[in-house]
Amino acid sequence: MNILLVGYEFDDVGLACIRSLGKQGIYISCLNPRYMSPTLHSKYCKEIFISPHYLEKGKFLEYLVKILNREKFDVLLPYREEIIEVIYEALDDIERNTNVALPPKESFSITIDKEKTYNFCRVEKVYIPRTKIIRGYDDLLSTLSSIDYPCVIKHTKGHYIRGLLYAFCDKNIKKRFLKMLAIESYSKNDTFLVQEYIEGEEYSIHAIFNHGSPLVLFTYKKLRMLPIMGGTTAKAQSVLNDELCKISSKLLKKLKWHGVVNIDYKKDKKDGKFKLLDINPRFSDSIEVAVKSGVNLPYLYYLLAQGRKVDCIDTYQVNVIFRWIFIYLATIYQSNHIYIFLKDFFNKDIYSDIYIEDLKPIFFQFLDYIWRNIYHLRRGSLIYPCGRI
Numbered sequence: 001m002n003i004l005l006v007g008y009e010f011d012d013v014g015l016a017c018i019r020s021l022g023k024q025g026i027y028i029s030c031l032n033p034r035y036m037s038p039t040l041h042s043k044y045c046k047e048i049f050i051s052p053h054y055l056e057k058g059k060f061l062e063y064l065v066k067i068l069n070r071e072k073f074d075v076l077l078p079y080r081e082e083i084i085e086v087i088y089e090a091l092d093d094i095e096r097n098t099n100v101a102l103p104p105k106e107s108f109s110i111t112i113d114k115e116k117t118y119n120f121c122r123v124e125k126v127y128i129p130r131t132k133i134i135r136g137y138d139d140l141l142s143t144l145s146s147i148d149y150p151c152v153i154k155h156t157k158g159h160y161i162r163g164l165l166y167a168f169c170d171k172n173i174k175k176r177f178l179k180m181l182a183i184e185s186y187s188k189n190d191t192f193l194v195q196e197y198i199e200g201e202e203y204s205i206h207a208i209f210n211h212g213s214p215l216v217l218f219t220y221k222k223l224r225m226l227p228i229m230g231g232t233t234a235k236a237q238s239v240l241n242d243e244l245c246k247i248s249s250k251l252l253k254k255l256k257w258h259g260v261v262n263i264d265y266k267k268d269k270k271d272g273k274f275k276l277l278d279i280n281p282r283f284s285d286s287i288e289v290a291v292k293s294g295v296n297l298p299y300l301y302y303l304l305a306q307g308r309k310v311d312c313i314d315t316y317q318v319n320v321i322f323r324w325i326f327i328y329l330a331t332i333y334q335s336n337h338i339y340i341f342l343k344d345f346f347n348k349d350i351y352s353d354i355y356i357e358d359l360k361p362i363f364f365q366f367l368d369y370i371w372r373n374i375y376h377l378r379r380g381s382l383i384y385p386c387g388r389i
Contacts, residue, residue: 001026003074003075004098006076007031008034011285013287016287016288018039022042031051033050038364039361042358078100100305102259103257103261112157114193126276144173150167151196155184155186202230204262205219205245206220206286210258215311234331235321236321286322
């Protein structure tokens with residue numbers, strides 16, 4: 001039993017995957033362009049391959065196919081959408097050497113382009129925030145007078161907090177927008193979405209589908225995020241929500257989805273309706289709350305990719321709370337919740353991503369935490385990296 005995890009740089013997803021799979025006795029190798037990635041220093045990582053960066057598509061794919069041909073892995077697990085997008089370009093060569101569970105390319109393309117995602121939701125009559133499309137900076141300028149504030153500006157190909165900007169009013173929005181373009185190396189002619197900011201609780205679905213058939217739908221509530229207005233999960237709780245499962249199943253069946261997916265929603269305070277925010281064609285950083293609740297998503301993927309039988313999971317432990325220490329710590333800058341942080345830290349009923357049996361990665365996570373703080377400090381966004389509402 002062996003698997004190759006493919007990621008890049010600093011990511012908590014890889015660390016969650018490797019621990020979940022390692023505890024199942026699977027021999028795990030990791031491919032990553034940076035030796036400093038915490039995943040490579042887990043005790044469960046048995047072999048390391050330092051690859052070219054995925055942005056160097058030709059070199060990356062040549063190296064990946066070479067490794068797969070030589071080592072003969074049972075399963076390939078690429079856990080970032082940027083890498084999956086590149087892998088489609090050599091999928092035939094990859095599938096000749098290993099097993100991988102990916103959705104149809106057309107379905108994948110709908111999920112990585114937010115304009116396509118929202119058009120798809122409109123057709124399927126799934127609620128989304130009020131959205132305007134702006135084609136570049138000049139279009140933004142002509143739209144400013146008709147924007148309802150507070151609002152959220154998103155790049156159509158953005159992910160995590162890249163290409164994300166919150167705005168309470170039109171003050172300095174032009175300057176902040178141009179600053180974001182420069183930082184993220186976007187073009188002035190790129191396409192963005194301007195959306196109403198939805199006030200309300202945020203939920204998320206982790207799912208694994210087998211060619212359009214659901215195997216598991218796991219729901220969790222985001223209790224704290226970075227930035228706090230909406231972003232990466234810092235603290236989460238497992239819940240049950242039949243309505244979200246029905247909405248997600250409807251969409252994923254239509255897409256004939258195969259493999260893993262993560263869907264974000266907000267429950268609008270104004271009308272009580274769930275509004276879809278994103279469909280992410282990958283594991284999210286928060287899969288550990290699912291694992292602690294009895295749903296080992298990486299292991300289910302491992303079985304599915306090989307075509308092995310995977311029984312449907314319709315029950316799991318609810319009210320399990322999980323926090324990601326370094327992400328949670330970063331949210332303290334944005335509020336006066338130090339007391340809550342310390343209270344949670346010493347609460348034995350709340351799980352965290354610090355594992356006594358696998359401590360070495362924490363050092364590299366801490367380095368990443370310091371680096372991110374320096375990065376945001378230099379760009380003047382330490383407290384509110386995406387602006388504020």
